[in-house]
Amino acid sequence: MMEPPVSTRGLSKTFGDTVALSELDLDVRSGEIFGYLGPNGAGKTTTLRLLLGMLKPLAGKARILGHDCWREQVAVHRLVGYLPGDPALYGHLTGAQHVEYFGALRGGERHGHAAELAQRLGLDLRRAARTLSRGNRQKLGIVLALMSRPELLVLDEPSSGLDPIMQRELHGLLREHTARGGAVLLSSHVLAEVQRVADRIGILRAGRLIAVERIDELRSKSLHRVSAWFSDEVAAAEFAGIPGVRQLEVGDRWLTCGVPRSALDDLLKRISRHPVMDLECVEAGLEETFLAYYAEPSGAQQVRTDAT
Numbered sequence: 003m004m005e006p007p008v009s010t011r012g013l014s015k016t017f018g019d020t021v022a023l024s025e026l027d028l029d030v031r032s033g034e035i036f037g038y039l040g041p042n043g044a045g046k047t048t049t050l051r052l053l054l055g056m057l058k059p060l061a062g063k064a065r066i067l068g069h070d071c072w073r074e075q076v077a078v079h080r081l082v083g084y085l086p087g088d089p090a091l092y093g094h095l096t097g098a099q100h101v102e103y104f105g106a107l108r109g110g111e112r113h114g115h116a117a118e119l120a121q122r123l124g125l126d127l128r129r130a131a132r133t134l135s136r137g138n139r140q141k142l143g144i145v146l147a148l149m150s151r152p153e154l155l156v157l158d159e160p161s162s163g164l165d166p167i168m169q170r171e172l173h174g175l176l177r178e179h180t181a182r183g184g185a186v187l188l189s190s191h192v193l194a195e196v197q198r199v200a201d202r203i204g205i206l207r208a209g210r211l212i213a214v215e216r217i218d219e220l221r222s223k224s225l226h227r228v229s230a231w232f233s234d235e236v237a238a239a240e241f242a243g244i245p246g247v248r249q250l251e252v253g254d255r256w257l258t259c260g261v262p263r264s265a266l267d268d269l270l271k272r273i274s275r276h277p278v279m280d281l282e283c284v285e286a287g288l289e290e291t292f293l294a295y296y297a298e299p300s301g302a303q304q305v306r307t308d309a310t
């Protein structure tokens with residue numbers, strides 16, 4: 003089988019006593035957008051910097067498009083479109099001059115696509131970088147990362163500073179990229195945003211990859227939040243032991259819980275043994291579903307490290 007565009011095994015990094023990344027095994031495949039999620043300080047940027055050869059790993063291996071990220075970092079830089087968290091721009095240069103400069107660094111005629119990208123993102127390439135707003139600086143960073151049509155895009159929080167319309171435009175560009183067979187590794191701390199564009203997500207917490215999941219699988223596990231109010235008293239024991247039911251709370255005349263679709267029928271049958279005064283059933287967002295599965299340490303039993 004061909005090696006995936008991004009492949010790491012046992013990749014680890016420390017800064018003094020801080021373990022920034024611990025034994026990361028990660029594959030990002032051709033044709034997919036992989037959302038790399040984690041709270042602030044989880045180790046996302048450290049991972050991306052290791053992949054770009056900007057940091058030396060303490061242990062383990064990282065390969066991109068067949069090259070060792072640390073030993074062959076020049077080759078890796080030529081092949082990857084990288085958007086750092088805070089794009090390094092030259093204040094006095096215009097967008098067009100950045101395109102020329104970075105295009106030349108990447109080997110000449112590899113930026114024909116830039117004007118079209120700028121137009122789609124609504125960015126004026128004639129303006130000096132120092133006069134650009136935060137969102138427009140981000141757009142210029144995106145143009146520079148995508149303009150050479152690299153096979154792999156590595157994007158650190160690409161939507162930050164973009165309004166919802168521009169986020170959608172960016173997602174469209176990323177979809178076009180994967181439709182051509184390209185791959186995307188995209189870091190973010192916001193699941194709600196990543197779920198709109200990613201095919202798979204990986205969750206990093208305190209330097210450890212605790213879960214990898216296909217978005218559609220996560221959706222199929224999606225919880226419903228059920229609340230019921232009764233006109234007589236109910237007992238908690240009547241609702242205990244339904245597989246998959248979470249956060250069950252039962253009062254004298256009410257109950258509330260999170261329920262996967264598979265357990266809805268069982269729960270509703272038990273509820274209907276009592277006179278029901280009111281019932282509410284709403285599908286929880288992925289964020290809530292996700293937290294229910296992975297937030298507590300006990301969620302570790304559910305963790306899959308290689309969703310297929």
Ligand SMILES: Nc1ncnc2c1ncn2[C@@H]1O[C@H](COP(=O)(O)OP(=O)(O)OP(=O)(O)O)[C@@H](O)[C@H]1O
Pocket residue numbers: 017020021022040041042043044045046047048049191
């Ligand atoms: N150059 C450095 N020197 C010392 N510690 C560092 C350095 N870079 C990162 N760290 C530490 O490593 C850990 C992981 O940081 P990292 O920046 O990779 O997290 P992150 O997931 O990208 O967070 P954020 O979303 O805030 O950017 C943190 O505890 C951070 O303080």
